[in-house]
Amino acid sequence: MDFAIEVVPFGDFADPRLLTRLAQAAEASGWDGLFLWDHLAYVYGWSGMDPWVGLSAAAAVTEKIKLGVNVSPLPRYRPHVLAQTLASLDLLSRGRLIFGAGLGAMAEEFDRFGEPAEPRIRAAMLDEALELLDELLRGQKVDHHGPHYTARDVTLTPLPIQKPRPPIWIGGESRPAMRRAARWDGWVVPGIDMDAQITVSPQDLAARLEYIHSQRLEAGPFEAAISGCTQPGETELPARYAQAGATWWLESIYGFRGSSDEMICRVEAGPPK
Numbered sequence: 001m002d003f004a005i006e007v008v009p010f011g012d013f014a015d016p017r018l019l020t021r022l023a024q025a026a027e028a029s030g031w032d033g034l035f036l037w038d039h040l041a042y043v044y045g046w047s048g049m050d051p052w053v054g055l056s057a058a059a060a061v062t063e064k065i066k067l068g069v070n071v072s073p074l075p076r077y078r079p080h081v082l083a084q085t086l087a088s089l090d091l092l093s094r095g096r097l098i099f100g101a102g103l104g105a106m107a108e109e110f111d112r113f114g115e116p117a118e119p120r121i122r123a124a125m126l127d128e129a130l131e132l133l134d135e136l137l138r139g140q141k142v143d144h145h146g147p148h149y150t151a152r153d154v155t156l157t158p159l160p161i162q163k164p165r166p167p168i169w170i171g172g173e174s175r176p177a178m179r180r181a182a183r184w185d186g187w188v189v190p191g192i193d194m195d196a197q198i199t200v201s202p203q204d205l206a207a208r209l210e211y212i213h214s215q216r217l218e219a220g221p222f223e224a225a226i227s228g229c230t231q232p233g234e235t236e237l238p239a240r241y242a243q244a245g246a247t248w249w250l251e252s253i254y255g256f257r258g259s260s261d262e263m264i265c266r267v268e269a270g271p272p273k
Contacts, residue, residue: 001238001239001241001242001246001247001248001249001273002032002033002066002247002248002249003030003031003032003033003238003248003249003251003271003272003273004026004031004032004033004034004035004065004066004068004225004248004249004250004251005022005026005031005033005034005035005250005251005253005267006034006035006036006037006070006227006250006251006252006253007019007022007034007035007036007037007054007253007254008037008252008253008254008255009036009037009041009048009049009051009054010037010039010041010046010047010048010254010255011046011047011255012047012255012259012260013049013253013254013255013260013263014041014046014047014048014049015049016049016053016054016057017057018260019036019049019054019057019058020057020058020060020061021264022034022253022263022264022267023057023058023061023062023065024061024062025264025267025268026062026065026267027062027063027064027065028268029267029268029269029270029271030270030271031065031251031267031270031271032065032066032248032271033065033066033067033068033098033248034055034058034062034065034066034067034068035067035068035069035070035098035100035250036049036051036054036055036068036069036070037051037069037070038051038069038070038071038072038073039106039109040076040109043106043108043109043112044108051069051072052085052089055067055068055069055089055093055097056089056092059089059092059093059096060092064096065096066096066097066098067089067093067096067097067098068097068098068099068100068169069098069099069100070100070169070171070188070225070227070250071100071101071102071169071170071171071188072099072100072101072102073102073103073104073105073106073109073110073122074101074102074103074104074125074126074129074130074133075103075104075110075115075116075121075122075125075126075129076104076109076110076115077129078149079129079132079133079136079149080132080136080149080151080154082133083132083133083136083137083156084156086099086133086137086160086166087137087156087158087159087160090160090161090162090166091158091160091161094161095160095161095162097160097162097166098166098167098169098186099133099166099167099168099169100168100169100170100171100188101126101130101168101169101170101171102126102170102171102172102177103119103122103123103126103172103177104122110122123176124147124148125148125149126180127180128146128147128148128149129148129149130168130180130184132144132146132149132151133168134165134168136151136154136156137156137159137160137164137165137166138159138164138165139155139156139157139159140155141153141154141155142154142155142156167185167186167223168184168185168186169181169184169185169186169187169188169223169225170184170186170187170188171187171188171189172189173189173200173208175211178208178211178212178215179212179215181212182212182213182215182216182217183215183217185221185222185223186222186223186224186225186247187209187212187222187223187224187225188224188225188226188227188248188250189205189208189225189226189227190226190227191205191226191227191228191241192227192228192229192252194254194256195256196228196229196252196257198228200226202240202241202243202244203244205224205226205241205244205245205246206244206245209224209244209245212224223247223248224245224246224247224248225246225247225248225249225250226241226246226248226249226250227249227250227251227252228241228249228250228251228252229251229252229257230251230272231266232266232269232270232272233269233272234272235272235273237272238272238273249271249272251266251267251271251272253266253267
């Protein structure tokens with residue numbers, strides 16, 4: 001199992017300067033990755049951080065840890081613009097990017113700006129955008145004319161370092177989301193609520209992974225990540241998720257859990273292994 005910190009960039013944690021401290025502490029303390037939530041937090045009156053600025057800052061002060069989003073609501077983005085952002089970030093980080101994508105759980109982040117909030121429409125946009133991103137990031141010549149997106153005779157350059165492209169993980173707990181995850185490189189799911197109470201048990205995870213693997217059409221590596229909270233030296237819970245099939249543990253770092261200093265101390269204490 002690999003271990004990452006998952007930063008919820010709201011409130012005090014919306015400051016990219018704090019994120020660089022967390023990223024440096026994570027790398028120095030033996031963590032394998034850093035992930036950021038991707039929300040328009042100001043819709044709810046909160047402070048928030050642009051995930052691409054945050055991850056770029058983290059890339060600039062680290063050398064080894066993986067860097068990713070958990071997860072980006074892809075229907076909120078123009079995929080051809082996002083492809084360039086992802087390629088640039090993979091180059092900046094020297095091949096350390098993981099792209100997490102999902103439907104977008106919060107309708108307010110769409111409808112307040114006049115964007116489609118109906119789940120069926122966003123699901124169709126998500127699937128079409130994933131296929132377009134895949135083609136662009138692989139360096140293919142793209143001529144796409146779909147119901148939501150168009151790309152006429154274009155080839156992305158420069159390309160990401162990772163080949164054939166950076167990994168794509170899918171977020172979501174519904175059956176359609178799990179079937180979607182089976183078509184890509186990984187699945188990521190929140191295992192706790194904001195009070196750090198477990199919402200997905202190891203048994204739940206094992207059952208859902210069994211379903212996902214039953215939908216897989218291709219052999220090969222497949223990652224499964226779950227978020228949670230541990231205290232320093234607490235290893236039993238992540239080990240139970242590893243036995244259930246999880247390949248990544250994402251240690252949640254957020255304001256309701258503690259102050260910025262307390263969370264830096266938790267990161268410095270190292271991963272629960």
